[in-house]
Every structure is written in structure tokens, then in C-alpha cells.
Amino acid sequence: MNRKEFLSDCSRMGFAGVALSLFPWLESCTEKAQKEVSGERARIGIIGTGSRGLFHVQHLLQMPNVDVVALCDNYRPHLEDAAQYYPQAKLYDDYRRLLEDRNVQGVIITTPLYLHARMTIDALRAGKRVFCEKSMAFTLDEALDVYNCRKEVGGVLLIGQQRLFDPKYIKAMQMIHEGVIGDVVGVRNYWYRNNNWRREVPSPELERHINWRLYSEYSRGLMTELACHQLQNGSWAMGMLPEQVMGSGHLVHWTNEDERDVYDTVSAIFTYPNGVNMTFESIISNKHFGMGEQILGTKGTIDLVTAMHYTDEAAPKGSGMDQLIAQIESGIMSNSVFAGTSWAAETATLAPGMPIMPNVKVVSGESSVGAEADGSKELLEAFIHAVITGKQPEKVLEESYYATQFALLADMAMHENRILRLDDKYKVPYEPLRSK
Amino acid sequence: MALEFRYSDKNPLHPISCGAFRAMHTRIEILLTGLKESVGRSLVERIEHEMKIMERRFNCHDERSPLAAINLRAAREAVEVDDDMFMALELCEAFRRTTCGAFDVATDTALQGQVSYVLDPLRHTVRFAREGVRLDMGGFAKGYALEKIRQMALQEGVATALMNFGNSSVAALGHHPYGEWWSVGVEHTVQRGQLAHEVHLKDSAMSVSGRSTDGRYHIVNPATGGTVAAEELILVEGRSALITEVLSTALYAAPRAQRSAIMSHYEGYSATEIYCRAGGGVERREIGK
Secondary structure, eight states, rough: OOHHHHHHHHHHHTOHEEEEHOOOOGGHHHSSHHHHHTOOOOOEEEOOOHHHHHHHHHHHHOTTTTEEEEEEEEHHHHHHHHHOOOOTTTSSHHHHHHHHHOOOOOOEEEOHHHHHHHHHHHHHHTTTTTOOSSSSSSSHHEEEEEEHHHHHOOOOOSOOOOGGOOHHHHHHHHHHHTTTTTEEEEEEEEEBBBOOOOOOOSSSHHHHHOOOOGOOTTTTTTTIIIIIITTTTHHHSSOOOEEEEEEEEOOOOSOOOOHOSOEEEEEEEETTTSOOEEEEEEBBBBOOOOOOEEEEEEEEETTTTTTEEOOOOOOOHHHHHHHHHHHHTTTTOOEEEEEEESGGGGGOOOOOOOSSSSSSSOOOSOOOOOOOOHHHHHHHHHHHHHHHHHOSSSHHHHHHHHHHHHHHHHHHHHHHTSOOOOGGGGGOOOOOOOOO | OOOOOEOOOOOSSSOOEEEEEEEEEEEEEEESSSSOHHHHHHHHHHHHHHHHHHHHHHHHTTTTHHHHHHHHHHHOOOOOHHHHHHHHHHHHHHHHHHTSSSSSSSOOOTTTTSOOOEEEETTTEEEESSTTOOOOOOOHHHEEEEEHHHHHHHHOOOOOOEEEETTTTTEEEOOOOTSSSSSEEOOSSSSTTTTEEEEEEEOEEEEEEESSSTTTOOOOOOTTSBOOOOOEEEEHHHHOOHHHHHHHHHHHHHGGGGGGHHHOOOOOOOOEEEEEETTEEEEEETTTO
16 A cells, blocks of 8 residues: 555545544655655665565665665675665665764664664664664663653654554544444454464574574563564553553473573463453464454454454344445445345344455464555655654654553563563653544 | 435445335335435335335235235136236236246135136236135235336436345345445354355345244245245345246245256246255255256
């Protein structure tokens, strides 16, 4: 989906105008914002050209207003992979040298988690506008340092929480905020895969360099790599932050592959001030249920991954026609279950789920690199816009900050086998993303 | 139940007029697109009015209906009927012959399989062959009504519409505004809410016969006068809502071995036996293939 299609979808769904007041970080997607940067170009450096870095390259290649002028990786094969796309770019094996390159306006940091905070802070202090992959940092303190640094230098910082830019999530959250599913009484997140999460290693000494996700020296495992994306769902839907978190994590299945020490099986419960629970579960030795994110309300459920709305209310008579009307109003087509044998009043058909918008691309969550149409491209476009204008998109950094903090806190809760609350010293001003 | 009318122009490209009302012991729903609200409302009101007239005309239990008059007098004398009723009776007779008697509006348990009434095309009269014959046109009226609704919508210039007659008969004009057809699901009879079959309608119609949704057997076997106790659904698709309605009823009532022979008379129509299993499974068999 390109920007025009994104806006067109927003418009068709009737939330183009409203979206900007509800979701101000999308402002860069508007025609007006695009005109503002018309003819201008962003000069970008990429730090970390492994699989995720190359995933972003595929999107950058489609953006006419981007010049990738510098590339950096300390693993030569990855650097050479990226250089094929940008033969004119300067190549670095030390990110600090890239940050000294005055030709670089903005940097995209796609490195192992333990490097995020240091590189982000250095880049901000070097005057670069920064996009860093999630999670924001490796520890609670580091995340706060990053947040405070951005505040101090006043630069641009976006974190790779692409759901905030995915049209189906935006539409779903708007519906939730409008009360379509009633009061939110539960949030379920899960992410199941069945693979060992390893990358091939050409030489044993590169094991930790390439498979850094598997070692607690560099990574917080499933919580920072997967949960971080989903934990924002509860806050975004309810407009508040969790009060406490408990969890359990174990290395259950992948015990003979390597010397990994991050969990392959985790469950966490985040409890909000109103008593509502948000769960996250991940197992990487069974993939039957795939990836799921569901907001449960007193009147219905919205499945964020499939962009389906299910009502808990009794299906009215003629609900098939009601579905058809809703489809045509929304410019979509899906099945209608209303045919059968002769109608009897007491057996009104059950209402099946309704898509909340047309042309939904469902992401399976199987890839550990990235997926098309998951908001990543829109997020990157917003960053490029911010590189040119120097304007920090509103609200989005705080959402990313707390997604990281609660992912890290849950990981701590699992390791310490305790119920934990986020210490006040880590609390930064939070303005809910919801608006009535 | 009073007429329900809803209008939506949320999608200005395809404004929707939707009407629903009770008639002929069931619920009729009509979805029309592309009309102004006043035009849509007026059309739905006229359709409802027409359905009420048709209901009276074909209701053999209403002593004021022309059909009741036929049932009362036709065993003793030739009863003159108006053009519409005569045409309807002619059609019913044609359907009786082409369905090997499986569709028959005459109920007469005394002499099964014999001609029960005689039509005189010159005088537009109907006369029963003997005492004891009664006409019940309920099985004909539904499809006939849908055809009438379709014609009324076409005359108003409607190109895209869906008409649902009690869930068991659905007729489409054109296709879904955002698809190549209207997609209609047939509900599983055991696992309610689940899809047993999907039908794509485009300027066509479908009809389903089987036990009613409350589990009753209600289709009468003209050969025995008793209700048919078959567990399968019969689904018929084709151009005319009248023919799909008649055929689904006839095929359900007919012995399984006779169903293919009936279908051989109807080119352009397809029929499927749908067996909904207790565990949620579905088996289908196309009749005549």
C-alpha cells in the first residue's frame, strides 16, 4: 500500500479527517504534509545491514525522495549485500565514523538490541534524526536514557513499532474508542512459531554475532523481539498503562540446538488500573495458532490481526441483510450467511465476523524479518518526512517507550518470579492515544 | 409486522434502500442500490402492497380469496378466474408434468398421480376432476412473488438488488457492488452459524428446501399426502426464482432415484443434495451429474 492508497482507504472508511485528531503521528501521511516536503530529499545512513536492515532497504528503494548515502555494518558480508543496492553509498564498519559523516541527515538503526540505546544516543547527540528498531533499549535505565536524550537534544526519534502505522490497527482502534465493542474487558496477544529461531552461521565464532537474539547477553528474547509489538495494543485501546505485570518463562524445547539462554516459552499477564488483564503468550515449538491480537469488549471483539469485528449481541433478524448493508457502506464484499431452509423466528442466524475494512492484508507473524503491509513502510515514510522537516511526530515515542519498558519489566518478572510494577523513576509523561 | 425501511447513503457511490416486512407467513427482505431515498421507499411500499395482494390471492385458508372460491366450487362447476390466476395455474400444471408429479398444487390423497383439475384456456376456467381436490399454492407463491419483485425493481431501473424470501429463496439482480456476484451462504443445519455451502448469484436465484429451521418436516409429498422426511437439503440455482423454488420443493419431495429425471427437463438449472453431518461435515452431490 502506498501513501495515496493509505489515504484513499482512510477516506473511504470515513476516518481521514478524524484520524489526524485521534492519531496525530499520521500527519506526515497527509497531502498537505507531502506538499510541504515536495522536491526535498532525505540523506540516510543505515547502521546494521542484516536481514531487517535489508527489509527496510526494499521499502527505501520505492521512495523517490530518499538517498541512502552511507551504510555501516561490522560484518562484511551483510555490508556488501546492502552495498549492491547503493553502490554510491559510503561504507563504514564503525557506526561512530558514519555519525561523523556530515552528509548523513538521518540514520536507521537495525542492530542487535543491546546496541540500540548507545547507538541512538550517539546519533541524537551527533545531530542525526533517528529511526531505531524496537525494542528501544536493552534495560529499563537505558530506555529512560534514550528518552531523556531525545528530550534534551530535541531531535527526531522514531522506534520501529509499525502497528501504529498499520491502517487496520488504526481503523480498529478508532472503532474501539468509539465504543463499538463496548467497554474493553480483556486484551489477548499471542505469537506462536515452530522453528528454532536460528540463522545459519558460516563459522562458529560468529554464533553470538549472528544469533544474538538467542543470548541474554544481547537480547531479552521473545519479550523484546515479539511481545514489544503487541504490548501497545492494550494501552492504545484503553488509553492507560499497565499497573503490574507477572509472568512465567522457560526454555522448554530448543535446548539441544546451541547454548541459548533466552526463553522459548513465555506467558505474561499485564494488569491495568481498572483490573483489566492483557495477556501475552509465545511458544516457538508449536505454530498452530500463529499470531493473534484481540481486544475483548462487553459488546464484541475486534481481532486486530485479521481486522475482523465479532459482535456478542444477539444477531437481529435479517442479519444477513445487515451485513450486506455494512459491506456496501464500507466498500467491501464478504460472505453473507442467511440462506437456509424456511425461516423461523426463533432461529435467527448467528452473526459471523465482519471485516472492518477492505483489502486487509493479514500478516502471519511467521517471518522473523518482517512482512509486507504491516505498517513498516508507512512508518519509514513518516521517518523520512521527519528527517526532512525535523519535526518529531506526536505521541508515538511515548507509546514505543512504554512498550519497551513493559516488555523488559515482564522479562524481569519472569526471571525473578515476582509481580512487578514500573518504578516511578521510569515514568515519563504519557498522553493516551485514545480520544473520545 | 410493519414495514421496516432503512436508507443509507454512507457510501455515496451506492446508496442503499432496504425494506423488510412479513408476508406469506415469512419475512421478505429487499436490498436495492442506486436509488434516491424517496424512490426506494416508494418502491418498497409498492412491493409490500403487491405482496399483500398476492398473499390474499393465493391463500387457500382465506375464504375471501379467489383460491378459496375455486376450492369451494370447482368440484361442482367450472370456475372462471382472472388472467393472473389462470396463468399461475397453467404454470403449476406445467411444473406438475415436468416434475413427474413431484410438484403438485392439488392435494388429493384419494387418487394419487391422476390429473386433479382441468384448465379451459378459452374460457379461463378451472374445474376439479372430482370431489376432494383442493389447491394449495403456497409452494408456488413464494417463487412467483420473488419474480414479481424482481420485475418491479427492474421497471424502476434498479440494476443491483438482492431479494430474500424467508431465507429459503434468494434472487439477485446484477452483482454485489464490490464483487462479481452476490455471495450467499447456506447455513449448516446441525452446526448453526456455520457455512454448509456457498452460492454465487448474478442475475439469478437460488432456493433451498429441507426441514424448516425449527426442525419440522413441512414439505408435502403429493404422491402420499404426507410430509417428506428427508434429512438432506436440496439447493437449486438458476435464472428464475420461480423455477428454483418449484424445483427445490419438487426434488425434495421426489424419490432420490427420480431426481435426475426431473432435472433433465430444466436446462440452465443446477441442483445439489447437501447432507449436513452432526460433526459439522458436509457432503454434496450434484443431481443429474
